[in-house]
Amino acid sequence: MKTSFLIKRRTLRPLAFVVLIAGCSSATVAGNGSGSQQPVPANNLPLKYTARPTVAAITPADLMSRLYVFADDSMLGRQVGFEGNLKGTKYIADEARRLGLVPAGENGTYFQDLPVYARVLDKGSTIRIGNTTLVAGRDFVASGAPINASGGQVIFGGVEADSMNLLDSAQLAGKILVLESSPSPLNYRALVQSEGFQRYVASVRPALTTITIRGSELPDAITRPALQGTTVQLRSSTPSTVGRFAAFSISATNSAAQSLFGAPVGSLHKGQLGKNVEFDIRQTE
Numbered sequence: 001m002k003t004s005f006l007i008k009r010r011t012l013r014p015l016a017f018v019v020l021i022a023g024c025s026s027a028t029v030a031g032n033g034s035g036s037q038q039p040v041p042a043n044n045l046p047l048k049y050t051a052r053p054t055v056a057a058i059t060p061a062d063l064m065s066r067l068y069v070f071a072d073d074s075m076l077g078r079q080v081g082f083e084g085n086l087k088g089t090k091y092i093a094d095e096a097r098r099l100g101l102v103p104a105g106e107n108g109t110y111f112q113d114l115p116v117y118a119r120v121l122d123k124g125s126t127i128r129i130g131n132t133t134l135v136a137g138r139d140f141v142a143s144g145a146p147i148n149a150s151g152g153q154v155i156f157g158g159v160e161a162d163s164m165n166l167l168d169s170a171q172l173a174g175k176i177l178v179l180e181s182s183p184s185p186l187n188y189r190a191l192v193q194s195e196g197f198q199r200y201v202a203s204v205r206p207a208l209t210t211i212t213i214r215g216s217e218l219p220d221a222i223t224r225p226a227l228q229g230t231t232v233q234l235r236s237s238t239p240s241t242v243g244r245f246a247a248f249s250i251s252a253t254n255s256a257a258q259s260l261f262g263a264p265v266g267s268l269h270k271g272q273l274g275k276n277v278e279f280d281i282r283q284t285e
Contacts, residue, residue: 004104006103006104006111006112051065069091075087075088092110117285119145121142121226121283122283122284124282127256127281129275129278130275137227140211140250140251141226143225144248151278152174156271156273156274157178157270159180160180161182161186169203172207173207176207178257179211209248210249210250211252213252213254215254218252
């Protein structure tokens, strides 16, 4: 009996996507050429491995025969938008074909195409606050799907992800939530599992979007993806209507925040209202 097989690949050539998970606490490699196999601790695996004929059972040596090919430097990694991503899925598809697995993808292939895009923030984008203009790349960056809003009034929400003394959702409806970045790196894996964080997310959801204040200057890690479009996402036909915890957010400097409220960030209190802003944020796909 033949089994059908499908790999999801993204359409922006040469993009491909596959997830492969495998692991073992120890491995065996061929010994002195007599066919015997010797155990090797996982922290002392060889950098290169020559595949041997496989056996009926699934063994660490058999896994190594596949994984050493898939993980080799010559495969160039898995990053979406780069050649290695396509090479990895092509290897798996070739193996599926060799095993006689029936293609279940599009047009008789092993692949299902998914639409993706990369967005680049137009450096001519601005945020206007009365007679003051904030400039993209210097005062702020924006990332994610564009919002269905031309602007609104800002409101200060304290430190990002702070689940204490939550603002009422009604206060945030139609507002632009301004947050101060956390003084220490956030462990989002732990946060999303906490009840307090879920209440926080629900409370800020009515905001149009968020502006997170990052300091006197925007970190390179924030500006580079937004201005160079290195983030590739599945295409959404519906623009975002909620902010940070949907698909759109803004990062800004301390001086930008002072323009938003007419006061230094350190003097603001949670729930404090600021000025009205107008967005002219453009992105190129």
